[in-house]
Amino acid sequence: MHPLWSAPAADGPVDAVVALPGSKSMTNRALVLAALADEPSLIRRPLRSRDTLLMAGALRTLGVAVDEAAEGAWRVTPDELRGPATLDVGLAGTVMRFVPPVAALATGAIAFDGDPHARKRPMGPILAALRALGVDVEGDALPFTVGGTGAVPGGSVTIDASGSSQFVSGLLLAAPRYAKGIEVRHEGPPVPSAAHLAMTMRMLADVGVSVESGPDVWRVHPGGVRGGEVDIEPDLSNAAPFLAAALVTGGRVTVRGWPAETTQPGDALRHLLTDMGGSATYDAGDLTVRGGGAIHGIDVDLGDVNELTCVIAALAALADGPSRLRGIAHMRGHETDRLAALTAEINGLGGDVRELPDGLEIRPKPLRGGVFHTYDDHRMVMAGAVLGLAVPDVEVENLPTVGKTLPEFGELWTEMLR
Incomplete structure (x- = not known):
């Protein structure tokens, strides 16, 4: 039985300034690129959370040095990748999908496993792609083994990446070290999280890799990967519950260090919360968000910004009109089936949520207190906290699961409400 956290209700409009730690998505991409670089790298302001510590641990196990440096930075010193090794991916999609293409460059058998639910997360497309590129892979889901030979021919491969953009990003990040680089073509329903693919391509280009892209095709040319210093932006998706608090309470919340230009999908919050x-x-x-005294329903495609869905759904349950959240069928394969989880938990508090083939329909109703189960999913914790601002006696299950991306969430939330 997981412990319950009494989500604090707001006793008035919030007025807070929040400083968030670094982006998980950027930190884990930076770690992979640094592990493949020609020289050491210094990653400044990295996120330290379960997902990023798992990534750092996996790379260390493969022979890469990831050491503490001044002012909380990580110094990454690449070395020959080697096995045999056994890697724990936890429940981290970036680790289970970014590291296998890197492990193919190691020598020896690299075994992968993770949390029980991780074994249910989609892996088939990227493992099949590695096989098509000449890599020996045993298994189609966790646990699986990559037989590294120290080199990968690379070349062209076609996959269905509609289940996760991470299938494409994982192949692209390792591709500079493949003999022919890589050309990845997507065939199938739209690839979700386009912003994360843009992030991958931008970060590859920033370390000197030659990249190209077109509609449903991405190319990475073989060559060196430059080391050096990398600055990690604050995690804008983790800003979602804090900025949402401004709408729920009719108050004001400012997030410090918001980049003027970014590929992070969380940047869409400024437009979504305005709508x-x-x-x-x-x-x-x-970035400062102010509440307008009422929360309005919204009809929106969240396919490119799906990690904001849980908080947007919580706001929709408190709105003055119905909402429809579309383009997010692939979220059934996330840390949990998020569509089923949001439906069950908001309805468990008296709400009216209906699951659709590609999303959710949410009709606001008066909510009551109760237990909000989170299914070991950090985004569900954040949704429960947002609901608890307006609904007394919401008990959120397993607050520590936010350690996946934001271990300080409870402290930051309490400080905001002071």
Whole structure:
């Protein structure tokens, strides 16, 4: 039985300034690229969470040095990748999908496993792609083994990446070290999380890799990977519950260090929250969201920003009109089946949520307190916290599961409400 956290209710409009730690998505991409670089790298302001520590641990096991440096940075010193080794991916999609293409460059058998639910997460497309590229892979889901030979021919491969953009990103990140590089073509329903693919391509280009892309095709040319210094942006998706608090309470929340230009999908919050009744202003690196006194329903495709869905669904349950969240069928394969989880938990508090083939229909109803189960999913914790601002006696299950991406969430949440 997981412990319960009494989500604090707001006793008035919040007025807070929040400083968030680094982006998980950027930190784990930076770690992979640094492990493949020609020289050491210094990763400044990395996120330290379960997912990033698992990534650092996996790379260390393969022979890469990831050491503490001044001011909380990580110094990454690449070395010959080697096995045999056994890697724990936890429940981290970036680790289970980014590291196998790297492990193919190691010598020896590299075994992968993770949390029980990780064995249910889609892996088939990227493992099949590695086989098509000449890599020996045993298994189609966790646990599986990559037989590294120290080199990968590379070349062209076609996959269905509609289940996760991470299938494409994982192949692209390792591809500079493949003899022919890689050309990845997607065939199937739209690839979700386009912003994360843009992030991958941008970060590859930033370390000197030659990349190209077109509709449903991405190319990475073989060559060196430059080391050096990398600055990690704050995690904008983790800003979602804090900025949402401004709408719920009719208050004001400022997130410090918001980049003027970014590939992070969390940047869409400024537009989404405005559409739901708030206002957003940007000034010298600070994004401030103010509540407008009411939360409006929204009809929106969240396919490219799916990691914001849980918080947007919580806001929709508190809105003054119905909402429809579309383009997110692939979220059934996330840390949990998020569509089923949101439906069950909001309805368990008296809500009216209906699961659709590609999303959710949410009709606001008066909510009551109760247990909000989170299924070991950090985004579900954040959704429960947002609901708890307006609904007394919401008990959120397993607060520590936010350690996946934001271990400080409970402290930051409490501080915001002071």
